[in-house]
Amino acid sequence: MNNEQNNEEKNEQNEALNIDNDPSTVVQPRKKTMSEAALAANRANAKKCTGPKTREGKFKSCLNALKHGLYSHNFIIRPWHQAGNVISLREFTNNSFHQHHGIQSTERFGLDTDPDGDGIKNELTRADVTAVTVWQATLQAPGPVIPRDPEIEKAVWNGEQLFERIGCASCHIPRLPLDRRGWIYEEPSPYNPSTNLRKGDAPDLRVDLTSDRLPAPRLKPELANPAVVWVPAYTDFQLHDITTGPEDISAEPLDMNFGTWAVNFGKGNRKFLTKRLWGAANEPPYFHHGLFTTLRESVLAHSGEALATPQAFQALSEYDRNSVIEFLKSLQVLPPGTKSLVVDQPRPWPLAPDANRGVETPRSN
């Protein structure tokens, strides 16, 4: 495929994805054609728009958007995509099928259309997308794997405490509370943006993610406070620049938050989501670029906003440094069939106080 075709295609993608609609930041392509199918799909989506229809209404909402953009930009949580620009699992699913597999869903591209011209219409139905999305939402929770070896148990526990003490936990927040029954997963999700199935487009499908009918192990409401499920994801869901600057191996020359034609696309990006660490140990390679193969390499590669923590890590004794790594190694996607959140063998973590390190109460069930 030549470059021009490629750019046209990306441009179509971006229109369909609604990326960067601000004309002031977009360099207009020399020639801009869209297939009839993409046009029809976009028109169909526009009909579902619930935004203001009058001139006055549009002006008012324009001011709202500006205000919102200025004051609340950092408070919109987009937990998916390494650069934090995808808001829901369904959006991710639709994007990935299209961009990675060349499979176009009817909800985004319209019924009975063949947007990529491969001779196949209706490649993915709304039910297909719902099924894949809900499957992802219901996957088992990761949890610590701690061999029953007193030496390793001691190191993991030491590392877990050091992780907090040297400041890693300021970004990799060990656990965040999920309340307001956020564990009842809904599809269509209220967060699905346009060009994805949205609330009201189809009957709601609700799944209780704490249900024992789903594959174990699962996160459960806290015994002491059943209104909260603690999620030990080790992230703050924020973007951070932890590079030394534009020359850093982790600095990206392109900014994927913008469409190919946007000026900012070529300005590069150094802000990425704090990686969730649950499940990190058996999901190498590390960082958004996957260039690091070990956990230690990843820790030492932190700089910029995180500079103080690798420095504090380096200042630890060798035993303490190794303990932090032992702790990170315990955070794993659990083997299929695991019933408990802490393995090997179901057991609470931290261990009871009689076990040599003065721990007070078991934290997890």
Ligand code: HEC
């Ligand atoms: C200022 C926030 C911040 C602090 C403090 C911080 N991190 Fe990170 N960490 C990040 C970000 C952001 C990434 C992802 C970087 C990327 O993808 O380019 C990351 C990635 C990682 C990864 C790679 C995980 C993976 O799956 O790719 C590990 C391991 C990690 N951090 C451990 C630590 C440890 C240990 C400390 C303390 C010594 C620490 N971090 C301190 C923000 C932070």
